[in-house]
Each structure stands twice: as C-alpha cells, then as structure tokens.
Amino acid sequence: MACENDPPTPFASSPFGMGPMRLRRSPALRRLVRQTNLLPRHLVQPLFVVEDATLAGPIDGLRDQRRLTVDQAVEAGVRAQRLGLGGVLLFGVPANKTPHPETSGDFLLKAIARLRAEVPELLLITDVCLCPYTEHGHCCVYGGDGSPDLEATRRAYGRLAVEQAGAGAQMVAPSGMIDGTVGAVRGALDAAGMVHMPIMAYSVKHASGLYGPFRGAANSTPGFGDRRWHQMDPANAREALAEIELDLAQGADIVMVKPAVHALDVIASARRDFPRATIAAYHVSGEFSMLSAAAERRWVDWPTALHETLYAIRRAGADIVITYGAIDWASRPEPEQNCSGTT
Numbered sequence: 001m002a003c004e005n006d007p008p009t010p011f012a013s014s015p016f017g018m019g020p021m022r023l024r025r026s027p028a029l030r031r032l033v034r035q036t037n038l039l040p041r042h043l044v045q046p047l048f049v050v051e052d053a054t055l056a057g058p059i060d061g062l063r064d065q066r067r068l069t070v071d072q073a074v075e076a077g078v079r080a081q082r083l084g085l086g087g088v089l090l091f092g093v094p095a096n097k098t099p100h101p102e103t104s105g106d107f108l109l110k111a112i113a114r115l116r117a118e119v120p121e122l123l124l125i126t127d128v129c130l131c132p133y134t135e136h137g138h139c140c141v142y143g144g145d146g147s148p149d150l151e152a153t154r155r156a157y158g159r160l161a162v163e164q165a166g167a168g169a170q171m172v173a174p175s176g177m178i179d180g181t182v183g184a185v186r187g188a189l190d191a192a193g194m195v196h197m198p199i200m201a202y203s204v205k206h207a208s209g210l211y212g213p214f215r216g217a218a219n220s221t222p223g224f225g226d227r228r229w230h231q232m233d234p235a236n237a238r239e240a241l242a243e244i245e246l247d248l249a250q251g252a253d254i255v256m257v258k259p260a261v262h263a264l265d266v267i268a269s270a271r272r273d274f275p276r277a278t279i280a281a282y283h284v285s286g287e288f289s290m291l292s293a294a295a296e297r298r299w300v301d302w303p304t305a306l307h308e309t310l311y312a313i314r315r316a317g318a319d320i321v322i323t324y325g326a327i328d329w330a331s332r333p334e335p336e337q338n339c340s341g342t343t
C-alpha cells in the first residue's frame with residue numbers, strides 16, 4: 001500500500017498516464033533530446049580503384065557501389081568532399097598477382113596523387129594489405145617452408161605504407177590483423193621521416209562470413225585455407241580489448257572494430273576501457289548487403305534502416321563509421337524517426 005513518503009510514480013501527475021512519451025510528441029522535441037549525433041563528417045566511404053579499366057563497374061551485392069577507374073575515383077572523391085564526409089578509404093585492385101608484393105602499383109599511387117591534387121580538402125585514407133596483390137589471396141607472404149613469413153610480411157606492409165603516404169595519403173590503414181604489422185608500419189613511416197602520418201589499425205577484425213562482397217570487389221578471396229589463424233574468433237570479446245591495447249602500444253592513432261553491427265558489444269567495451277582512444281567501426285560489406293537485399297524485397301525501408309544501423313554503431317561508441325552507405329546517407333535528408341517506415 002502506498003504511503004505518503006513514497007516517491008511519486010513518473011505517471012502520477014498525468015491523468016492519461018503519460019511519461020517519457022511527452023518528449024517524443026514532435027520532431028522538434030525529438031531533435032532536442034536526441035542523445036547521439038550522426039553527421040557526414042563521422043562517415044568514411046570505401047572506394048575501390050582498378051588497374052584494369054575493363055574491371056570497372058557495379059559490385060555484386062553492394063548497392064550503388066562500383067569498382068572505379070582512376071578518373072571515376074576522383075569524381076567519387078569530389079562527391080564525398082561536397083557532402084562533407086569524414087573521408088574516403090581507398091582500396092587498390094591490381095591487374096596482376098604476385099607471391100611477394102613489392103608495390104601498391106602505379107595505378108593506385110596515381111589515384112592517390114590525383115585525389116590529393118584535385119580534391120585537396122578530402123581526407124584520404126589508404127588500405128595497406130597484401131591480399132589484393134598476392135596470388136594466393138592471403139594477407140601475408142609465405143616462406144620457402146610454406147608457412148607465413150612474418151618478418152617479410154611486416155616489411156612489405158611498411159614498404160606499401162611509405163609508398164602510399166609518399167604519394168599523398170593522409171592516413172594509412174594496415175588491415176591484415178597480423179601480429180606486429182602496426183608497429184612495423186609505424187617504424188617504416190618514422191624511418192622515412194613521415195612521423196606525422198597517422199595509422200588507423202584494423203585492431204579487432206573478427207574472422208567472419210560477412211566479407212564476401214568486399215572480397216569480390218577487391219578480388220582478394222583466399223585461394224586456400226582461411227584467415228582464422230590471424231583474425232579473431234567471433235566468439236571472443238575480451239581478447240578484442242587486448243588487441244586494441246597492443247595496437248595502441250605499437251603506435252595506432254585510431255583503432256577499428258569490424259564487423260561493426262555484429263560487434264556492437266566490443267565497440268561499447270572499447271569505448272569504456274579506452275576512453276581517450278579514437279575508435280572506428282567498419283560496417284562491412286555483408287552487413288550492408290543484408291540490409292540492401294531486404295530493402296530490394298521491400299522487407300525493410302532502406303533510408304530508415306540504414307539510418308538506424310549507422311546510429312546504432314555511433315550509439316555503441318564509435319567515433320568514425322566506415323560504411324558503403326556514407327555517400328547515400330549524406331545525400332538524403334535525415335529520415336524523421338518514429339514516423340512512416342518505423343514501427
């Protein structure tokens with residue numbers, strides 16, 4: 001039985017029993033009390049540049065995404081800049097494969113240089129990995145005994161990073177998640193006098209079934225085996241914090257978690273445990289494809305579903321969201337929440 005000293009229930013003053021709903025009654029009220037923000041500057045758009053122009057064209061499974069010639073990459077960069085995006089993340093798709101990648105290729109260095117020159121305000125981040133270049137499609141080089149040669153792999157990452165930074169990249173992103181590569185890239189950059197060049201590390205990359213459309217786009221599907229020997233078991237979350245700690249100690253300026261939507265718990269834990277770190281999250285190709293495939297069938301509403309997904313990643317604690325939907329999202333007015341298209 002209620003007594004005089006009990007605190008009032010939240011609904012006690014309203015004859016209609018209204019409580020938190022009062023602050024949801026109009027777009028202006030909802031805007032006022034919104035607790036997370038998402039702006040174009042938080043988003044990074046991946047771009048794929050091909051060496052062989054005949055391979056340019058739509059990417060299977062990735063709505064509105066194309067493999068680009070150098071000219072088209074510059075056009076996409078101009079668009080990203082006009083929309084105020086945080087930046088673009090550039091992946092090279094070479095025409096030829098090799099067991100021991102020595103270079104990112106003239107085509108990619110040219111794309112970097114042209115983006116730098118023609119869209120100077122756009123932040124240009126470049127991917128540093130070996131899988132698009134190796135004939136076996138793995139993120140490492142193999143030694144004569146058939147096992148990964150980690151030292152040679154680290155040297156190759158360092159070489160590619162220095163080359164890309166020299167061409168005009170403003171941030172390099174070693175993505176192989178192979179032990180020691182972040183430190184190797186930091187060391188190579190510093191030795192080349194590029195002490196100012198920031199590194200975004202793929203610190204937590206779960207071995208995932210959600211990378212398929214990306215691998216098709218980057219032509220980087222492993223020819224044998226899988227990547228579970230260097231990427232993280234999706235069952236693990238505490239290990240992710242150890243990976244982040246290691247990468248920060250090796251000189252990472254930004255740490256990344258992926259796949260973002262499937263690791264919102266990891267993003268939230270990282271935000272809590274590394275409050276001063278800048279955290280990026282990659283909304284990966286399979287996550288993007290699932291949404292767009294459902295939207296094509298009219299099972300979900302595309303703009304609101306994309307909007308909600310990107311907010312979820314931000315809400316979990318990511319400072320930066322890398323998504324194939326960056327240009328799309330920034331091109332539309334924000335869908336008003338709690339109206340048509342939502343439940």
Ligand SMILES: [Zn+2]
Nearest residue numbers: 129131139176
């Ligand atoms: Zn790779």
